[in-house]
Amino acid sequence: SQQGEEDPQALSIQEGENATMNCSYKTSINNLQWYRQNSGRGLVHLILIRSNEREKHSGRLRVTLDTSKKSSSLLITASRAADTASYFCATVPAVNYGGSQGNLIFGKGTKLSVKP
Amino acid sequence: DSGVTQTPKHLITATGQRVTLRCSPRSGDLSVYWYQQSLDQGLQFLIQYYNGEERAKGNILERFSAQQFPDLHSELNLSSLELGDSALYFCASSVGTGGGFEQYFGPGTRLTVT
Numbered sequence: 132s133q134q135g136e137e138d139p140q141a142l143s144i145q146e147g148e149n150a151t152m153n154c155s156y157k158t159s160i161n162n163l164q165w166y167r168q169n170s171g172r173g174l175v176h177l178i179l180i181r182s183n184e185r186e187k188h189s190g191r192l193r194v195t196l197d198t199s200k201k202s203s204s205l206l207i208t209a210s211r212a213a214d215t216a217s218y219f220c221a222t223v224p225a226v227n228y229g230g231s232q233g234n235l236i237f238g239k240g241t242k243l244s245v246k247p
Numbered sequence: 248d249s250g251v252t253q254t255p256k257h258l259i260t261a262t263g264q265r266v267t268l269r270c271s272p273r274s275g276d277l278s279v280y281w282y283q284q285s286l287d288q289g290l291q292f293l294i295q296y297y298n299g300e301e302r303a304k305g306n307i308l309e310r311f312s313a314q315q316f317p318d319l320h321s322e323l324n325l326s327s328l329e330l331g332d333s334a335l336y337f338c339a340s341s342v343g344t345g346g347g348f349e350q351y352f353g354p355g356t357r358l359t360v361t
Contacts, residue, residue: 161346161347162346162347164349164350166352171335171355171357172354172355173249173251173337173352173353173354173355174290174337174339174350174352175249175352176349176350176351176352179349181347219290223346223347234280234292234295234303234305234346235280235292235346235350236292237282237289237290237291237292238289239289240289
C-alpha cells in the first residue's frame, strides 16, 4: 500500500531553473528519505530527514519536512540535464503500516525532465 | 556503483515456472531488503532480512519466499509465476535495521513472464 504521494507526477523545466517536488504521507513517521532513479535502474539515496528535523541541505538539494502537515518538499537548485530522473520520497512509518514497520514505504514518484 | 550486486539482470520465463533471484549486499551491511517495482503498483516492499533472520514482511505473496544465507547473500524465490509477476525486482542493503539507515539499491532484475 502507498503511504507517500508525490506531486507533481511529472515536471519539465529548463537547465538552470529550480525544481520543486512535494510529498505527502498519511501516518506519523520516524524519518523520510528521498531517492532518485534513472530510467529502469537502481535507486540512489539522496537525503534522509528525521521527524525532529525541519530542513536539510546536501549540495544543490534542499529538503524540508513539515510533520504537522505530513508533507515534505525536495528542491533542486540550478538544475542540470543530468538531473533528469524519477524522484521518490520514502517514509519510515512510526507505527506498523501494512507490515512494514521500520521499513521504507515509497510513493509513486515525480518524473523530472531537465531540458538543455 | 552502490556495491550491491544482483543476478541475473534479465530473466524471461513462462507462466507456472519458478525462478530464483540472487543478491549480494554491500560489504559490511547486515540487512537485505527486497522490493518489486511495476508500472501499476509502483515500488512495493516485499521482505527484509537482518543477519540471517527475517525481520519484516510487506506485500509479499505466498508464492514468493526468500532467505538470507550465513555469508549474508540473499535469494528471492518466485514460484507458480503469473503474467502479473512481471516487474523489476530490486534488492537493497543497509548496515542496520529499523529504518533509520539509508538503503543501497542494486541494479535490479527485470523479470518477464510470458
